[in-house]
Amino acid sequence: MLVIRRDLVEAIVEHARRDHPDEACGVIAGPSADRPERFVPMLNAARSPTFYEFESGDLLRLYREMDANDEVPAVVYHSHTATEAYPSRTDVSYAGEPEAHYVLVSTREPDTHEFRSYRIVDGEITEEPVTVVESYESSPGE
Amino acid sequence: MAITVSIPTILRTHTGGEKSVEAAGATIAEVIDNLESNHGGLKSRLVKDGVLHRFVNIYVNDEDVRFAGGLEAKVADGDNVTILPAVAGGSR
Numbered sequence: 028m029l030v031i032r033r034d035l036v037e038a039i040v041e042h043a044r045r046d047h048p049d050e051a052c053g054v055i056a057g058p059s060a061d062r063p064e065r066f067v068p069m070l071n072a073a074r075s076p077t078f079y080e081f082e083s084g085d086l087l088r089l090y091r092e093m094d095a096n097d098e099v100p101a102v103v104y105h106s107h108t109a110t111e112a113y114p115s116r117t118d119v120s121y122a123g124e125p126e127a128h129y130v131l132v133s134t135r136e137p138d139t140h141e142f143r144s145y146r147i148v149d150g151e152i153t154e155e156p157v158t159v160v161e162s163y164e165s166s167p168g169e
Numbered sequence: 170m171a172i173t174v175s176i177p178t179i180l181r182t183h184t185g186g187e188k189s190v191e192a193a194g195a196t197i198a199e200v201i202d203n204l205e206s207n208h209g210g211l212k213s214r215l216v217k218d219g220v221l222h223r224f225v226n227i228y229v230n231d232e233d234v235r236f237a238g239g240l241e242a243k244v245a246d247g248d249n250v251t252i253l254p255a256v257a258g259g260s261r
Contacts, residue, residue: 115258123255
């Protein structure tokens with residue numbers, strides 16, 4: 028299950044809307060995979076309605092920053108702008124973070140969006156429920 | 170002095186959970202062969218048909234080896250090699 032703060036969901040959806048019809052992408056970093064906290068929108072270097080990729084220099088800087096902060100990519104998100112919010116074969120072949128929650132947002136409808144989350148491990152997709160909360164109950168380690 | 174190689178989460182099954190390992194070699198290809206001899210199974214996750222797998226990025230210090238000769242990119246003692254899964258995908 029993905030438990031995620033409402034403001035982070037809103038930030039992802041806003042990013043997806045802003046970049047529509049191109050795909051938007053980014054991560055939410057946190058101290059563990061089940062604690063998404065820091066919204067990090069990334070540039071889609073492909074600038075494409077059907078493909079996204081983090082630019083390689085941006086990717087290195089992001090991972091160094093997360094390493095320095097003791098963070099992991101809790102959520103890796105991207106949008107599909109003309110299809111449903113379900114991982115494509117390309118998404119699965121690239122999925123390289125077995126502990127991350129892969130969030131997909133579909134912006135194909137102008138007034139409503141789909142926001143769904145998956146785990147992708149060894150090529151296998153498992154959808155998981157999403158629980159949106161106003162704030163997390165306690166800080167990690169408390 | 171050796172070369173320090175950062176291993177991403179998804180490949181740590183090959184390094185007994187280690188985030189960072191040491192390796193030797195004068196090029197990325199040699200470093201990968203050296204890694205393979207100590208951590209079997211890594212090479213096939215990094216190289217396919219003699220070229221760097223498109224699902225991974227390898228950096229020597231700050232430089233993506235794709236822009237520095239690919240597998241023939243030069244590496245020197247004391248360099249940091251970072252392996253990261255490419256983050257990409259798409260609706261097709």
